[in-house]
Amino acid sequence: MKVDGRDTRPIRLSGDGKTVQVIDQRRLPHEFVVLDLVTVDDVIMAIQEMVVRGAPLIGVTAAYGVFVAALNAEGRSDSFAYFSGECKRIKAARPTAINLIWGVERVTAVVREMRDDAARIDAARVEAGLIAEAEAENCHLIGEYGVEIVEAISRRKKGKTVHILTHCNAGWLACIEYGTATAPMYAAFDRGLDIHIWVDETRPLNQGARLTAWELGKHGIDHTIVTDNAGGHLMQHGMVDLVIVGTDRTTHTGDVANKIGTYLKALAARDNQVPFYVALPSSTFDWELKDGVKDIPIEERDPDEVRYVQGLENGAVKKVMISPPESKAANYAFDVTPARLVTGFITERGICKADAEAIAALFPEKGDCF
Ligand code: MRU
Numbered sequence: 001m002k003v004d005g006r007d008t009r010p011i012r013l014s015g016d017g018k019t020v021q022v023i024d025q026r027r028l029p030h031e032f033v034v035l036d037l038v039t040v041d042d043v044i045m046a047i048q049e050m051v052v053r054g055a056p057l058i059g060v061t062a063a064y065g066v067f068v069a070a071l072n073a074e075g076r077s078d079s080f081a082y083f084s085g086e087c088k089r090i091k092a093a094r095p096t097a098i099n100l101i102w103g104v105e106r107v108t109a110v111v112r113e114m115r116d117d118a119a120r121i122d123a124a125r126v127e128a129g130l131i132a133e134a135e136a137e138n139c140h141l142i143g144e145y146g147v148e149i150v151e152a153i154s155r156r157k158k159g160k161t162v163h164i165l166t167h168c169n170a171g172w173l174a175c176i177e178y179g180t181a182t183a184p185m186y187a188a189f190d191r192g193l194d195i196h197i198w199v200d201e202t203r204p205l206n207q208g209a210r211l212t213a214w215e216l217g218k219h220g221i222d223h224t225i226v227t228d229n230a231g232g233h234l235m236q237h238g239m240v241d242l243v244i245v246g247t248d249r250t251t252h253t254g255d256v257a258n259k260i261g262t263y264l265k266a267l268a269a270r271d272n273q274v275p276f277y278v279a280l281p282s283s284t285f286d287w288e289l290k291d292g293v294k295d296i297p298i299e300e301r302d303p304d305e306v307r308y309v310q311g312l313e314n315g316a317v318k319k320v321m322i323s324p325p326e327s328k329a330a331n332y333a334f335d336v337t338p339a340r341l342v343t344g345f346i347t348e349r350g351i352c353k354a355d356a357e358a359i360a361a362l363f364p365e366k367g368d369c370f
Contacts, residue, residue, distance in 0.1 A: 054174020255292025
């Protein structure tokens with residue numbers, strides 16, 4: 001996507017094809033900084049500290065992490081064993097987004113077939129690049145399908161503003177291009193539909209207020225940041241026509257893990273008959289787990305992310321404590337919205353209902369798990 005007129009992606013290879021470079025999302029929107037990921041420790045740190053975040057981007061970073069592991073294994077006497085151990089470490093960086101495991105496995109499956117270090121490095125670079133391009137195209141298609149939902153509401157409202165609420169950042173920063181939840185918004189805006197986005201701030205790390213607002217603003221899309229708890233009120237007063245969120249892992253039965261607070265939005269949407277859609281590429285489906293509430297691993301992060309807040313003061317990014325120093329805090333990073341509260345999924349293959357049969361009909365090649 002364009003940032004101030006320049007094509008920008010959250011991850012890329014340097015010109016010589018040897019270094020993985022990422023936008024440091026911890027510092028947006030106040031500072032635009034690009035970091036080099038040179039070692040597997042760098043890759044793991046970037047995923048854990050949320051330099052990169054969002055399920056599809058975690059998957060692509062993990063894929064490029066395999067490339068970094070192959071580079072660093074070159075010339076060692078135990079190079080394949082070392083490489084395999086490093087890939088295992090990448091897979092464990094964060095627990096909830098299934099794209100992490102998916103990205104590592106897709107690249108290692110190709111690399112494993114190669115006989116020497118140089119061939120492994122090349123194969124990993126090529127496969128990671130293919131994954132990045134495929135995810136960009138998946139998000140493009142999610143936009144093409146999802147925009148039909150926005151168009152239908154716009155027609156019903158006779159062209160009046162369509163108000164869409166979103167949670168966290170499921171934008172291009174979380175993917176490669178377009179985003180998942182935001183792809184239909186960009187497509188609608190580019191087709192000239194009148195839209196306005198309610199952006200949940202998304203405590204504790206404020207991905208909505210910092211990242212979604214920045215992205216939408218750069219594209220010229222009208223948006224308003226609201227506190228995480230405002231959604232119910234807005235829906236009760238007819239101020240939300242549609243909710244679209246992303247997901248970190250969705251079971252093939254339709255249960256959706258996404259940023260903490262998503263479940264409460266889905267409950268409010270159901271109570272107020274507001275359609276609640278989840279946008280995702282197929283890499284975010286979990287084809288094994290059946291019961292998302294019971295079985296999806298929910299990350300618990302450092303409680304200090306709750307006790308402190310980061311912002312800009314006199315031109316410098318600062319962190320300040322917002323709680324009594326002696327108070328405990330708990331930081332559950334995700335929750336699970338049961339399939340029964342989801343109106344539908346927007347995928348690269350089209351829109352479907354949130355149930356096992358409808359998902360299976362879109363992805364028949366995954367047949368084994370149904
Ligand atoms: O903790 P984060 O910022 O990685 O969580 C991200 C989300 O919850 C997104 O909504 C999700 O990954 C969808 S990204 C297209």
